[in-house]
Amino acid sequence: VAAAPAAQGVMAETPAGPAQYDMMQYQQMQYTAMQQQMQNMAQYAQMAQMAMMPMVNLMGDQIAVCPHFGAGACPGDECPNQMAHPPHHVQIFSDGYMSTVKICADDLRGACTRNSWKVPCKYYHLPPSLAAARKRQREA
Incomplete structure (x- = not known):
């Protein structure tokens, strides 16, 4: 036991x-x-x-196309209206009242490499002056 x-x-x-x-x-x-x-x-x-x-403009940012640029009456990058002056390969959207282009989200991040391809980027790449103004606008 x-x-x-x-x-x-x-x-x-x-x-x-x-x-x-x-x-x-x-x-x-x-x-x-x-x-x-x-x-x-x-x-x-x-x-x-x-x-x-x-592949996609996720932010959906758009900018108006300068109406004088198409007619050749605008100086381009020095536009006082701060509107887009897109090259021929950028896709332009029109609603009958105003034309706009989508801004390349990759270019905003400094990462777009599509312009080095045979077919360039279909989104608008902001010139430095507009990019700086847009950045200030977003920070405000």
């Missing part, structure tokens, strides 16, 4: 048995796999977002 409590005390001090160890190891593996899957999902989401950025 005295040996039974000693045996119970020894078992209580020993580490987890093989079945418990396997279960803990399995749970740890599941947890690690779940963490890895979450990291992969976050990386895929980042990659998808980065892949989409250069």
Whole structure:
């Protein structure tokens, strides 16, 4: 009768048995796999977002096209109206009242590389004077 409590005390001090160890190891593996899957999902989401950025003008910023520029009556970059003077390859939108061009969001970040392609960027790249004015306007 005295040996039974000693045996119970020894078992209580020993580490987890093989079945418990396997279960803990399995749970740890599941947890690690779940963490890895979450990291992969976050990386895929980042990659998808980065892949989409250069394709779309996400900000939707637009600027009006100078009505005098098309007629050749405006000096261009020194326009007092601070309106767009787009090159021929930039897509112009017209609603019948005013013509506008979308501003290249990548160019605003200084990351547009499409003008080095065979087909140049279809969005308007702001000249430095307009870019500085637009930056001041956004900060105000």
